[in-house]
Amino acid sequence: MKPSAKKSGNLTTAILLFLLTAQFLVWNGVSFYKKDVKKTYFSGIRDIKPELEIVPNVPSKEILKAISFGDEQLTFRYNGYMMQFIGDTFGRVTPLKDYNYEKLYRWWLLLDDIDSESNLITYVVGYYWSATQNPERDIPYVVNFLEQHADKHPSEKWWWYSQAAYNAKFKMHDSERALEIAKKLADLPKDLDIPIWTRQLQAFFYEDKGEYKQACDIILNVIQDFGDDKISQGEMNFMYSFIQERLRTMINKGPGLDNADISPECRAMMEVQKAQDLKKFYKK
Amino acid sequence: MLTTIRYVLLTALRDWLFLGILLALFAAGFVSHFMGSTVLVESNEISSSFTAGSSRLVLVIGMIVFVCFHVRRAFENKEIDLMLSRPISRVEFVISYWLGFAVVATIVLGAIGLFIIILYGYNYTGLSFWILTMWLEILIVLAFAVFSSIILKSSVSAVLLCFGFYSISRMIGFFSYVLEKNQSGEMLSFDFISQKIIWVASFLLPRLDIFCQSKWLIYGVDFTTTAWYMPVLQAAIYIPLLITIAAIDFKKKQF
DSSP: OOOHHHHHHHHHHHHHHHHHHHHHHHHHHEEEEEETTEEEEEEEEEEEEEOSSOOOOOOOOOHHHHHHHOHHHHHHHHHHHOOOOOOOOTTTTOOGGGSSSHHHHHHHHHHHHHHSSSOOHHHHHHHHGGGGHHHHHHHHHHHHHHHHHHHTTTTOOHHHHHHHHHHHHHSSSHHHHHHHHHHHHHHTTTTSSSOOHHHHHHHHHHHHTTOHHHHHHHHHHHEEEEEETTTOOOHHHHHIIIIIIHHHHHHHHHTTTTTTTOOOOHHHHHHHHSSSGGGGGGOO | OOHHHHHHHHHHHHHHHHHHHHHHHHHHHHHHHHHHSSSSOOOHHHHHHHHHHHHHHHHHHHHHHHHHHHHHHHHHHHHHHHHSSSOHHHHHHHHHHHHHHHHHHHHHHHHHHHHHHHOOOOOOOOHHHHHEEEEEEEEHHHHHHHHHHOOSSSSHHHHHHHHHHHHHHHHHHHHHHHHHHHHOOTSSHHHHHHHHHHHHHHHOOOOGSSSTTTHHHHHHHOTTTTTTHHHHHHEEEEHHHHHOOOHHHHHHOOO
């Protein structure tokens, strides 16, 4: 081997070693221990970890429209799809209590603003996100969203009022909030073909609060408004037993029927002897 | 003219365009269907929306790349010189070239339509309108691709120009919205100048964002709120405009 070739080979090896050493320092960083105290001059790239956030930051509506390239439905569906899986990616599983529900709520509202006809987001919110392990902190967001979604098309989306009322009552333990939503459900147009329990829901919540007067009035209203054609015999039997067994028991435990603060119609209703007799309360 | 159209069809077959695009469509449809099947609710809606969106991209990207490289290669291989030696005017040649590409795109779009009908054919009005506007959109894109590959000497530049045109045209509705919301009154400021540029661009570019919306596949077309005639008008204006500019440039070319 010629001396010049050997010299060139040594130079190449030295350059390679230098570059590998530099790469090691960039990867590891430079730090020394001085009197048992670690002093870092330069932290290496191995300390830079990818940021695996649980809930991504919420873009503005305008940005979402811009990145949709004119097809907002596609963007809605993509982000709706993401809503089901965020936080559970790259082999990690995040418990629902660790999610930022305030951020999630803003995502839900943003997507619902793009397509309020779809049940994609509402379904995931109602049946998945509502299963949080921290209901006191997180369920108010769920209830607010379900109610706001239903407010946009109340007649078609009445089911989500019922879900919001259920979550408010049994997860938030907020009877007032549950009653507020149940009232919206009961106030839906009378010609709407929805189950009769949606009209009675307030009565059950009042019963639970011990407010027999309001519970009785609600049942009376339901019979008066829907009794002639929409209440089946089975439903009528249920209302009879609700009045006779549940409300009467509650009143008897309290002031007693004679002293109870109930309307004359309610009192008359409590005195009927069989379910069929409730028919006389129908409002013609 | 028919000979040129046949020539374009043969080159599409030669370049495996149909097979390539159909394979890409099949893959896009498969992935979309798989993703749709993993959601809790409305899986058909998600799958159809993803399939429609990805098919649109496959068709547009595939056709842009095919047209730009095809035209430039025809120039470089002197195929154009050979074709122009026949009794055909240059204007006729540009039109027949665009028509050839349009036939290719229509065949591929027919396959996409069939694919979506088989998988998610539950809203025929929406689907028909989606296919019609997709057809008009691809015809505009093809006219632009023919125009850019004739005026530019590099296929890569032509492809990039087409992608830029397509992206901005699909976003121009959003830009116009922003322009209306934020008007800068300060003359000659950066905001003022950029607003004027966007204003001019919104006049010059077609509103491709009103074409093929995947919501039509799901909810159908509400003809009371959708300006259904706009895509037709846009295509009726832009296709002749782009073909004319391309023909003017082509007529002036020296071989």
